[in-house]
Amino acid sequence: MTFLVTGGAGFIGRWVVNRLLADGEQVVVLDNLSNGSLDNLKGLSANPHLEIITGDIKDQKTLSGLFRKKNLNTILHLAADIIVQDSIDNPRKVFENDVLGTFNLLEEARKAETKFVFMSTCMVYDTASSSGAISETYPTKAASPYAGAKLAGENMVQSYYHAYDLPTVILRPFNTYGPFQKSTGEGGVVSIFIQKELNREYLSIYGDGTQTRDLMYVEDCADFVVMAAASEKCNGEIVNAGLGTDISVNDLAAMICKDKSRIRHVEHIHPQSEISRLVCDRSKAKRLLGWEPKTTLENGIRKTFEFQKARVL
Structure with missing residues (x-):
């Protein structure tokens, strides 16, 4: 083939x-x-x-x-x-x-x-x-x-x-x-959060973080x-x-970063396109x-x- x-x-x-x-x-x-x-x-x-x-x-x-x-x-x-x-x-x-x-x-x-x-x-x-x-x-x-x-x-x-x-x-x-996914703004939430954690940077969550994803x-x-x-x-x-099964973005961030002080919420850039539960x-x-x-x-x-x-x- x-x-x-x-x-x-x-x-x-x-x-x-x-x-x-x-x-x-x-x-x-x-x-x-x-x-x-x-x-x-x-x-x-x-x-x-x-x-x-x-x-x-x-x-x-x-x-x-x-x-x-x-x-x-x-x-x-x-x-x-x-x-x-x-x-x-x-x-x-x-x-x-x-x-x-x-x-x-x-x-x-x-x-x-x-x-x-x-x-x-x-x-x-x-x-x-x-x-x-x-x-x-x-x-x-x-x-x-x-x-x-x-x-x-x-x-x-x-x-x-x-x-x-x-x-x-x-x-x-x-x-x-997973591996090879971009960890910049063009990547997925998991790879971005992991890279932020490796760099000891803030993990930024759009909105209130209650939105869920099936990963x-x-x-x-x-x-x-x-x-x-x-x-x-x-x-x-x-x-x-x-x-x-789904997980909230808040819970995902907590799974990746154990230091809660480096998890913050920011205003959503395009809230009209957000899907609250997947x-x-x-x-x-x-x-x-x-x-x-x-x-x-x-x-x-x-x-x-x-x-x-x-x-x-």
């Missing part, structure tokens, strides 16, 4: 590539390196089954040439602008990357009859009620241009499944963390992506993945794929802490 992984030099993409190579698959990475880095692939780049191409999904010439030269069996489309705050500040950029870029790939997939796996996000959901977790049928809400772009991408993917019988699957992973370790997420790509049961489906109902992934996360939050944070500490040293 030959897989095209867009955004393969990014955080989750790197781990998806790692899993595919471990399975003995041929992998072509396409990444414009706007969010990803070739450093993420250093430990993998010597593998003869991996080819890395620097290019942009908005460039139709690059895409058509790639599909013409490669016999691609499956597209794992992970490339995207993913920063919610950036999407509010620059909605055109997220639309062009996440909607037009997805359309360009879908067109090439349609011509080549190549399976299309679309990485969406839990950020398309409305906030969960206090009584239950979020399933795939839960109401969606475009609370930011990022969420709106992902929903638009989902709709295009579904239209190609129904109109052209193209095998597609839409994945909605919940908040993912999934990145290797579990990569397993989910690859398993969904290999399964015909997922064709035409939307599938969640997450730990299945917790995943992963029963569909278990039913269709037999997938369940293997890593507890405590073990995942420990692994991430060790990775980031080693990088500092």
Whole structure:
């Protein structure tokens, strides 16, 4: 099998590539390196089954040439602008990357009859009620241009499944963390908090910190992506993945930083885009794929802490 992984030099993409190579698959990475880095692939780049191409999904010439030269069996489309705050500040950029870029790939997939796996996000959901977790049928809400772009991408993917019988699957992973995630403002809350703790800096929490997140370790997420790509049961489906339990940002900060004096609350930059509660109902992934996360939050944070500490040293 030959897989095209867009955004393969990014955080989750790197781990998806790692899993595919471990399975003995041929992998072509396409990444414009706007969010990803070739450093993420250093430990993998010597593998003869991996080819890395620097290019942009908005460039139709690059895409058509790639599909013409490669016999691609499956597209794992992970490339995207993913920063919610950036999407509010620059909605055109997220639309062009996440909607037009997805359309360009879908067109090439349609011509080549190549399976299309679309990485969406839990950020398309409305906030969960206090009584239950979020399933795939839960109401969606475009609370930011990022969420709106992902929903638009989902709709295009579904239209190609129904109109052209193209095998597609839409994945909605919940908040993912782990080694190789950025620890700057573009990273996730776990990696940012760990880096602040390593530097003995303040951990800043937006708002009152009662907002909750379902945090999934990145290797579990990569397993989910690859398993969904290999399964015909997922064709035409939307599938969640997450730990299945949530934690408040306040409790997460306290888990990472034992010195309460270095935890502070700051005004939210874009409170209108905040989702107050996210917790995943992963029963569909278990039913269709037999997938369940293997890593507890405590073990995942420990692994991430060790990775980031080693990088500092």
